[in-house]
Amino acid sequence: MTPDSGERAAALLSALGCRGPAVVARAPGRANLLGEHTDYNGLPVLPFAIERDVLVAGCAATDGEIAVASTDARHPPRRYQAAGRIAPFPAGDWGNYAKASTQALLDAGVTLPPGGLALRVDGTIPVAAGVSSSSALVVALALAQLALAGVSLDPLALAELLARGERYVGVLSGGMDQAAILLGRPGHVLRLDFFPLRCRPVPVPAEAAFVVAHSLEDAAKSGRARGLYNQRVVECRLACAVLAERLQRPLEHLGEVPSGDVLDLLPDVRSRAEVMEDARLTDAEFARLVPATVTLADPDHFVLRRRVRHVLGEAARVVQAERALAAGDLPAVGRLLDASHASGAVDYESSTPAADALVGIAREGGALGARLMGAGFGGAVLALVERERTDALLATLDDRFYGPRGTGPQARFVAAPSAGASVARVDCPEGLC
Ligand code: NG1
Numbered sequence: 001m002t003p004d005s006g007e008r009a010a011a012l013l014s015a016l017g018c019r020g021p022a023v024v025a026r027a028p029g030r031a032n033l034l035g036e037h038t039d040y041n042g043l044p045v046l047p048f049a050i051e052r053d054v055l056v057a058g059c060a061a062t063d064g065e066i067a068v069a070s071t072d073a074r075h076p077p078r079r080y081q082a083a084g085r086i087a088p089f090p091a092g093d094w095g096n097y098a099k100a101s102t103q104a105l106l107d108a109g110v111t112l113p114p115g116g117l118a119l120r121v122d123g124t125i126p127v128a129a130g131v132s133s134s135s136a137l138v139v140a141l142a143l144a145q146l147a148l149a150g151v152s153l154d155p156l157a158l159a160e161l162l163a164r165g166e167r168y169v170g171v172l173s174g175g176m177d178q179a180a181i182l183l184g185r186p187g188h189v190l191r192l193d194f195f196p197l198r199c200r201p202v203p204v205p206a207e208a209a210f211v212v213a214h215s216l217e218d219a220a221k222s223g224r225a226r227g228l229y230n231q232r233v234v235e236c237r238l239a240c241a242v243l244a245e246r247l248q249r250p251l252e253h254l255g256e257v258p259s260g261d262v263l264d265l266l267p268d269v270r271s272r273a274e275v276m277e278d279a280r281l282t283d284a285e286f287a288r289l290v291p292a293t294v295t296l297a298d299p300d301h302f303v304l305r306r307r308v309r310h311v312l313g314e315a316a317r318v319v320q321a322e323r324a325l326a327a328g329d330l331p332a333v334g335r336l337l338d339a340s341h342a343s344g345a346v347d348y349e350s351s352t353p354a355a356d357a358l359v360g361i362a363r364e365g366g367a368l369g370a371r372l373m374g375a376g377f378g379g380a381v382l383a384l385v386e387r388e389r390t391d392a393l394l395a396t397l398d399d400r401f402y403g404p405r406g407t408g409p410q411a412r413f414v415a416a417p418s419a420g421a422s423v424a425r426v427d428c429p430e431g432l433c
Contacts, residue, residue, distance in 0.1 A: 008055050012071075012120045013426060018059030025143035026423040027136040028053045029125035030180035031212055031382050032373050033189050033333070034340055037348060039174030041107075041111060041236050042195045042255025043315035046202065046322065047176055048417035049184020054123040054136040057426075061116035068141070070097040070121040080114050088168065092223065096169045097134055101141040104165025108405030112149050119144055128218035128225075130374025135177035136421075138166050142268040143423040155182045155420075160197050171221050172233040184420035189323055193251065205328045209387040212218045212380050213362065213397055213412040215354040215372070216405060219379035227297040229368055232348065234296065236311060237289040239266055239304040241279035254311050258379040262312075265304040275302050303349075310347035314340060334368025334384050350376030357416075358401050365396025373422070382415075390414060 009024045016022065028049040031143040035045030059069060065433040078095030080086060082102045085326035089095045098119070104113065119141060125133040142162055146153065153161070159182045163175035179192050179199065188201040219225045236254055244251040246265040251257060270278065276286055288298070317336045324332035341359050346350035358381045362370035372378070385393045397412055 005053065005055055009057060012055060012057035012122055015069075016057055016059060016118050016120050018118070020059060021143050022057060022059040022426045023147040023423055024426060025056045025058075025140045025147065025421065025423040026053050026141035027143065027181050028184060028418055029131040029133060029136050030177055030184070031131060031210060031415050032176065032180075033210075033260065033382070033384075034314070034321045034336060035176070035378070036314060036340060036344055036352070036371075036373070037232055037236075038315050038318065039176040039192070039194055040172065040233050040253075040309050041240075041315075042253040043175075043311065044191060044193050044318045045176045046189045046191055046318055047180035048123075048189045048204075049180055049420050050131065051418045052125040052413075052415075053129070054121060054133070054140040056119055056121050056126060056140040056144040058117055058148055060113045060148060061118045062118050064114065065116045066098065066102060066112075066119065067116070068095060068119045068121065070094070070123075072121075075121070078174075080115070082106065091170060094258060097137045097166075098141050100165050100168035101138045101162065101169055104161050105142060105145055107165070108153070108161050110146065110151050111175055112145060117145060117148055126214060126380070128220040128379065129212075129214050130372070130379030131212060132177040132181065134169075134221060135162070135377070136181055138162055139178055139181045139421050143421055145422045147425065156197050156199065158182060160188040169221070171226055172230050172294060173189055176263065180420075183422050184418055186419050187415060188417055189325070190316075194218050195255070201323055202322055204325065205330060207387050208330055208333075209385050209390045210415045211362070211367070211390065211393055211397070211412060212373070212415045213358055213381040213383065213401070214380045215352060215358050215378060216407060216411060217352055217354050217378035218377055219377050221375070225375060225377040227295045228350070228377045230294045231297040232307060232350070234290045234294075235302050235304060237309045238270075238275050238279065238302050239308045240274065241281060241285075241289060242266060242304060243308075245279045246285040254308060255315075256324060257312070263305055263309055266308060268303060268305040269377050270302050270304060272300050272302070273305070308346040310343045313343050313347075330368055330384065330386065337364070337369030337371045337382070337384055343405070344376060345374055348376070352376075352378055355379075355381055358397070359398060361400045362393065365393045365400070367393055
């Protein structure tokens with residue numbers, strides 16, 4: 001728990017008015033030093049948990065339903081039954097994140113209390129900013145439900161379970177966020193590898209500091225960003241299928257592509273019919289890679305070569321950054337951040353003019369490197385800066401980016417690598433039991 005979270009937890013418990021034992025779960029947001037759009041390709045990332053968090057207080061109910069409420073007025077109360085296949089609320093409804101967490105636990109065979117649960121949420125993570133407020137919500141809700149069910153799961157297994165579970169909301173997400181949130185460690189970034197999930201904490205040199213700066217354009221997965229993100233995921237899957245055909249070997253994801261120059265084997269832009277022919281896919285095989293139920297930005301236009309160039313280059317940058325951190329070479333890490341941003345902007349087309357401008361200002365303001373973080377299409381930039389130059393960087397961002405746009409300092413903050421999620425039992429909230 002952070003210093004302010006005790007008070008926030010007390011307020012949540014008081015609003016719930018639990019008459020028996022209660023729990024409080026905390027899940028932080030995450031930043032990502034390097035490794036964007038690599039996780040779902042089975043390639044590594046270097047994220048860290050931040051101090052901003054989601055708290056969920058909960059206790060048993062008696063009406064047989066899960067009731068979820070939030071201190072955020074944009075998130076009205078929601079109720080649902082926790083049994084079988086839970087039908088989603090309309091797309092974009094915040095309650096689907098709660099249903100996603102419950103469905104994941106049911107799918108894993110967890111038995112939830114039959115009388116239902118009352119859950120109340122409070123968060124300090126900026127929403128739709130690429131710092132994983134949605135995954136923090138899913139993780140905190142899952143930890144609260146598990147604790148109320150008296151079940152504890154291994155964090156790696158839980159991270160994989162919730163990564164799959166979050167796809168309930170219609171996004172083909174990878175596993176970086178849930179793992180970073182559950183496994184975060186103060187003073188460290190996490191080298192995560194996937195399929196299966198593995199985690200290696202990497203110490204961050206003491207003189208390094210990180211600034212998260214919002215581009216002032218939301219990257220809402222409940223809106224436009226969902227189709228753009230899903231499009232990138234299926235483009236990678238289709239590129240992988242084309243490579244499997246060209247190399248005449250089975251490939252499940254781009255992480256299995258043998259080293260060497262494979263880019264020349266890929267066409268750049270393909271229609272659905274062309275890519276099916278290139279990869280010799282049947283309708284059923286295409287539907288497995290590109291499920292008809294997910295929203296895409298453009299279902300008949302797939303960019304292949306440039307997407308793979310970003311993904312493979314980004315994975316190499318993660319490996320180089322881990323080495324540079326171990327050597328204490330922060331300027332080298334900064335250069336890798338800059339290269340990541342350029343690759344995301346040009347090859348992955350996931351940046352925006354506002355994010356490009358913010359990255360440029362951050363560098364001119366003394367950052368060693370800066371890049372758009374998370375899925376992109378809006379959201380926040382991460383800047384790496386020498387600790388002693390942090391205030392100067394913040395002042396430059398305020399003067400040159402936020403001031404002219406009429407926004408105060410709330411849009412940017414210093415993010416320290418912090419502890420991962422936790423859950424505590426409160427045996428007698430406010431002496432009510
Ligand atoms: P954000 O920006 O937190 O939505 C998304 C995915 C990650 C990863 C990054 C891109 C979800 C929940 N998370 O992160 O798995 O693929 O984009 O690196 O969709």
